[in-house]
Amino acid sequence: MDRILDSRILDALATIAKVIPWDQSAALAQDFAQDFAGQTIALQPPIAMIEPDSMAQLSAVVARCQAEGCAIMPVGSGSKLAWGAPVNTELPLVLISMARLNQLIDHAAGDLTVTAQAGMKFAELQAVVQRSGQFCAIDPSYDDRSTIGGIVATGDSGALRHRYNSVRDMVLGIEFVRSDGELVKAGGRVVKNVAGYDLMKLLTGSYGTLGILTQVTLRLYPNQESSQTLFLSGDSDKLQTAIQSILNSGLTPTALDLISAGTIESLGLGSASNLGLLIQIQGLTESVQEQCDRVIQLGKTLQLVPSIQTADRELWRQLGMQMTQGFGPTSSLCKLAVRSTETIAMLTKIQTLFPGSIARFHVQGGLGQLRVDLDNQADLVTGLKQVRSDCESKGGFLTLLNASSEIKQCFEPWGFRGNGGLWMRSIRQQFDPLNRLNPGRMEVV
Numbered sequence: 001m002d003r004i005l006d007s008r009i010l011d012a013l014a015t016i017a018k019v020i021p022w023d024q025s026a027a028l029a030q031d032f033a034q035d036f037a038g039q040t041i042a043l044q045p046p047i048a049m050i051e052p053d054s055m056a057q058l059s060a061v062v063a064r065c066q067a068e069g070c071a072i073m074p075v076g077s078g079s080k081l082a083w084g085a086p087v088n089t090e091l092p093l094v095l096i097s098m099a100r101l102n103q104l105i106d107h108a109a110g111d112l113t114v115t116a117q118a119g120m121k122f123a124e125l126q127a128v129v130q131r132s133g134q135f136c137a138i139d140p141s142y143d144d145r146s147t148i149g150g151i152v153a154t155g156d157s158g159a160l161r162h163r164y165n166s167v168r169d170m171v172l173g174i175e176f177v178r179s180d181g182e183l184v185k186a187g188g189r190v191v192k193n194v195a196g197y198d199l200m201k202l203l204t205g206s207y208g209t210l211g212i213l214t215q216v217t218l219r220l221y222p223n224q225e226s227s228q229t230l231f232l233s234g235d236s237d238k239l240q241t242a243i244q245s246i247l248n249s250g251l252t253p254t255a256l257d258l259i260s261a262g263t264i265e266s267l268g269l270g271s272a273s274n275l276g277l278l279i280q281i282q283g284l285t286e287s288v289q290e291q292c293d294r295v296i297q298l299g300k301t302l303q304l305v306p307s308i309q310t311a312d313r314e315l316w317r318q319l320g321m322q323m324t325q326g327f328g329p330t331s332s333l334c335k336l337a338v339r340s341t342e343t344i345a346m347l348t349k350i351q352t353l354f355p356g357s358i359a360r361f362h363v364q365g366g367l368g369q370l371r372v373d374l375d376n377q378a379d380l381v382t383g384l385k386q387v388r389s390d391c392e393s394k395g396g397f398l399t400l401l402n403a404s405s406e407i408k409q410c411f412e413p414w415g416f417r418g419n420g421g422l423w424m425r426s427i428r429q430q431f432d433p434l435n436r437l438n439p440g441r442m443e444v445v
Contacts, residue, residue, distance in 0.1 A: 006047045009068045009092055016060045017052040042087035043440075046073065046095050053100040055175075055183060055214055061096060062212065063181025070094050071436050072179075074208040076119060076147030079324075080154050083401040084207055085413045088440030096212065098149055104128055105215060112220040113172060118149025118213040134220040137164035141324050143317065149213040155205030158320050159255035159280070162364050164221070171200045173217035176210075179432040187217065202427070208438045210431040224282035227254075229312045230295050231269055233276040234304035240344050242277060242302055243363055251291050255280040255316065258343050260351050260359040266322050267315065269307075275347055277363075278309075280316065322358045323371045330375040332403040336387065338396035340366040349390055353383040366396065381410045388415055414442065 013019050022045055052058040065072050071089040075081060075097045087093065098119030105115040109132045116125050123144050126136055139158035140146045146156070152174070157167045164170070173187030176199075186199035203210055232242055239258070246253065257278045264272040281291045292308065299306030309315050323333060338346045343361040347368075350359050354372045361368035370387070374380045388398040392415075400413040414421075424442060428435070 006092060009070060009094075010048050012064055012068060013048070013050055013061060013094070016064060017050050017057045020049045020051070022046050022048050041081045042073065042089075042093055044089070044093060046093040049075070049095040049097055051097045051100050055101070055177075058096070058101065058212070058214065059177055059181045059183055061181075062177050062179065065094060065096075066180055066434065066436055068092075071439050072096055072212070073438055074098065074149070074153070074212045076150035076153075077121070077142070077145045079142040079145045080150055080156065080401075083154060084399075084441050085408065085443055086405065086440065087438055088443070089435075091436070091439075098147065098212075098214075101214060102147075107132065109134065109220075112222075113217055114220055115173070115215060115217040116148050117215050118147060118152075120148050122146045122148060122151060129220055130223065133223045135223055136170065136218055137221050138167060138170055138218075139316065139320060141320060143320065148216050148218075152204050152213055152216055153206060153208050159257050159278075159316060159360075159362055161367070162256050162362055163252070163254045168201050168204045170219050171204055171216060172219055174200050174203055174213060175215040176203060177212045177214055179211070179434065179436050183214070184211065207441050209428055209442055210437070212437070224254075226285040226288040227280065227282040227312050228288050228292050229278060229280045229309040229315055230292060230299075231276060231278055231307045231309055232295075232299045232304045233264065233270070233272060234274060234302070236275055236344050236348060238302040238304055239275055239277055242298055242304060243344075245298055246279065246295070247364065249294075251294060252281070252283070253279050253291075254282045256363045257319070258347055258361045258363050259319070260347055260357060262351070262356040263319070263322060263358050263360060265356075266358055267318055269309075275344065275351075278315075278319070280312070319360065323360075323369050327402065328373070329404050330373055332372045332374070332380060332384070332407060333401045334370040334372075334384070334387075334398055335367070335401055336370055336391050336396060336398040337365075337367045338391050338394040340364055342366065342394045342396075343368070346387075346390065346394065350387060353386060370398075377406060377410065380407065384411050 010019050010021055050061050052061050069091055071091040071093045073087055073095050075095045101117045102119035103117045107114045114129055137160050139160045140151045140156040152167055152171060155167050175185045177183055259276050261272040264276045279295055281288050296306045340363060343363055343366055347359055347361060358371040391398045398415060400411055
């Protein structure tokens with residue numbers, strides 16, 4: 001990259017907001033190297049990180065980047081920057097940090113909504129609304145670090161989607177900055193029909209390729225009086241019967257996750273060769289107790305081994321952390337989906353291909369996660385190709401979220417089929433015609 005050109009661009013941006021040149025901040029580069037542990041966020045290093053502290057500064061920075069011919073990578077906490085394909089551009093690349101746009105805008109407790117800037121940490125928002133006896137029904141990866149904008153941009157949710165649906169269903173309103181610097185607003189405190197694109201749903205899961213999220217309004221729920229988690233383990237066919245019995249009954253679990261033998265052991269739930277089923281039930285104390293008794297009786301009837309987990313919420317938090325903590329150069333994280341009726345067969349196949357791997361499926365929707373720690377690149381790629389093929393044959397998909405650059409060169413992260421990629425490219429062309437926002441992030445390579 002031309003250093004004279006870089007210097008001119010940075011001088012122009014420095015008249016608008018705080019600029020941290022990449023090659024002048026060893027601490028910044030080291031922090032990113034530690035965060036990604038061998039993962040690649042871009043095929044070339046950025047020239048700087050920009051830290052706007054107002055919407056006006058952010059809009060001005062984005063407009064200037066477009067005028068100067070820069071590509072842009074939006075950054076929240078940086079926890080999921082390595083997800084998807086690496087940013088690929090020959091243009092000067094700048095990171096725009098949302099760290100200083102992190103304020104709570106409004107908590108309308110009576111309306112069960114909260115509005116926050118995109119750079120606010122999810123854990124901080126959750127702590128604020130819980131003081132009013134409410135909570136946001138999202139359980140994202142990196143729950144202690146994730147920002148609101150990062151969660152929405154990646155569509156990142158966990159087991160709570162069984163009862164409360166996905167991130168898309170939580171978002172009631174958004175604001176974002178377009179690639180030309182213009183601020184756009186959509187939605188509000190209530191869900192409305194709109195003409196044209198449903199921008200809340202369109203921006204969710206767009207990985208920063210359609211705009212830079214600046215503010216989000218989320219739906220809230222009242223805190224539950226009681227919460228309990230049960231664990232069933234045993235024969236796979238009997239687990240399948242238990243799942244269908246629960247789904248067809250009057251039971252109302254908050255979360256229902258099928259987990260692999262490796263996951264069972266990593267959570268300290270015992271030594272296992274079969275799969276296991278985690279069932280979380282929340283609500284009024286009497287109702288929770290009655291439903292737990294029914295699940296225990298169901299387990300005994302099917303000759304499964306039922307147990308009550310005393311560390312209820314911590315267990316689910318640890319389950320999420322198993323996918324991301326201690327992530328290293330030989331670690332790979334996938335998001336996958338199959339029909340809900342195929343989850344047991346798929347998880348069994350995964351265990352055969354990757355013994356001891358950490359894997360889970362949210363049973364009702366068939367969406368899951370797979371973490372593999374394997375240093376044999378050939379075996380990993382061969383296994384992932386087989387899992388992707390099996391998922392696609394069952395009406396699903398496999399996305400490689402995080403892995404080393406070498407693995408992503410051998411195994412295309414997204415695996416788009418049919419016209420999905422064409423539609424996405426067409427939409428991005430309308431929102432970002434010059435391809436400046438996270439170029440290459442969602443491309444098939």
